Amino acid sequence: MSFPHLDLAANAHDRAGERRVDDAWLDxxxxxxxxxxxxxxxxxxxxxDGTVPWxxxxxxPPAGTRVLLGERDGRTWFALxxxxxxxxxxxxxxxxxxxVLPYLARDTVDAPLVFHAIGMAEWHYATRHCPRCGGTxxxxxxxxxxxxxxxxxxxxxxxxxAVIMAITYGDPGADDEQLLLGRQESWPAGRYSTLAGFLEPGETLEDAVRREVWEEVGVRVGEVTYFGNQPWPLPASLMLxxxxxxxxSEIVVDGKEIEDARWFTRAEMRTGAEAGDLVLPGGVSISRSLVEHWFGGPLPGSW
Structure with a gap:
């Protein structure tokens, strides 16, 4: 099956890193x-008009910081x-x-350029002073x-x-196999998603998966396998x-990051999604891809 989150990275541009020092070429x-x-x-x-304007x-405007994004389709692309x-x-x-994500979901061609531009803007916006001496x-x-x-x-x-994970329990592919989903208190009723969290210093990605699941819902995880990744400049993440x-299967939520967590069989997930009682992540997210990969096909409804 195809994974929608990959569409957002399918049209990568040449970042032309060697040109960043060539002022004459840049001008x-x-x-x-x-x-x-x-x-x-x-x-x-x-x-x-429902599109990202280039x-x-x-x-x-004449003022601003020019950021070279790179080259694609015979053109050079900048962010200002x-x-x-x-x-x-x-x-x-x-x-x-x-x-902006809904616009990118309809037309994914420019998504890597937009993610690059917003990611650089977030970094410039957050990095105002030297972290060593406080200088300009x-x-x-x-x-x-x-x-x-x-x-x-x-x-x-x-x-x-950041790691994001589909945690399963039971025999793979069996009718009673279950997928773990959680929700935050601030989310609208019925919204659930896969668990996620940030990597800590000195930690492997697999151990980050195990630690985050244990900390958030009290479930011990054994085998962990890689699925895929997605750039996510919100503000500066890579979702792995x-x-x-x-x-x-016992769940003990932390009550801070996670308000509620549940195990869903495939039948329960289909029934909830069709009724609108279970609202799953958006189609362009890697979370959605993880859920539908486990489910075995597309599901109705999304954030």
Whole structure:
């Protein structure tokens, strides 16, 4: 079966890293009328007519930080990071990446470029001062590096690895095999998802799966196998998907991150999804792919 989350990474662009130090080439490409630019206000963009708007460089604000995204389809692509006060249009017209996902799900061609642009915007927005001395940071290498003007320490974009897992219990493929889903207190009624959490220092990905499941719902996990991954700039994550086999079925939720957790058989999942009582993650998420991979096919409804 195909996995929708992979569609968001299917049209990767050439990031042209060697060009980041070539100022003459950067200026030439910026001036090319075929070049396309995505204006990012802080960390938000302004959809136009249900699409992500790419502009010619001549049509974007004069101020801002230029970030080279790379090359694709014979064009060069940039993001222009601007202060919200300098962004064109009304501030309320700009939305975050979560609100943009439905547009990307309908047209996945630009998704890697948009994820790249928003990820860089999030990093620039969060990295305001040198973490070593508190000095001022200056953008270099086409936005791919920030250097302290006082101590010279360089900062580079960071990606936080996070594990997300489909935990099963029972004989694989049997009618009574179950999948573990949990929910947070802030979520609307009926919304459940696979468990997830961040990798800690000195920890393997497989051990992170086991630790997170134990901490959140009190279930011990044994075998853990890799499933796939998905860029997720919310604000700076890489979601690494796994399938794990539970060694016990008793659930003890932590009451902090997880309000409720349940085991679902395939029949229970189908019945709940068809009735709308069980609301599963969106189709472009790796969580949805994990659920439907275990279920064995598509399910109705989503966030």
């Amino acid at each position: 030439e490409r910026w001036a090319d009328p075929e070049t396309r630019v995505l204006v990012v206000s802080g960390t938000r963009i302004r959809p136009v 502009s010619a460089s001549a049509d974007v 990071l601007v202060d919200p006060a300098d962004a064109p249009g009304e501030r309320g017209e700009y939305v975050g990446i979560r609100e 940071l200056e953008s270099r290498y086409a936005g791919a590096e920030l250097v302290c003007t006082e101590c010279g320490k360089a900062q580079f974009p960071r990606t936080d690895p 998907g796994f399938v794990g086999r539970a060694e016990s």
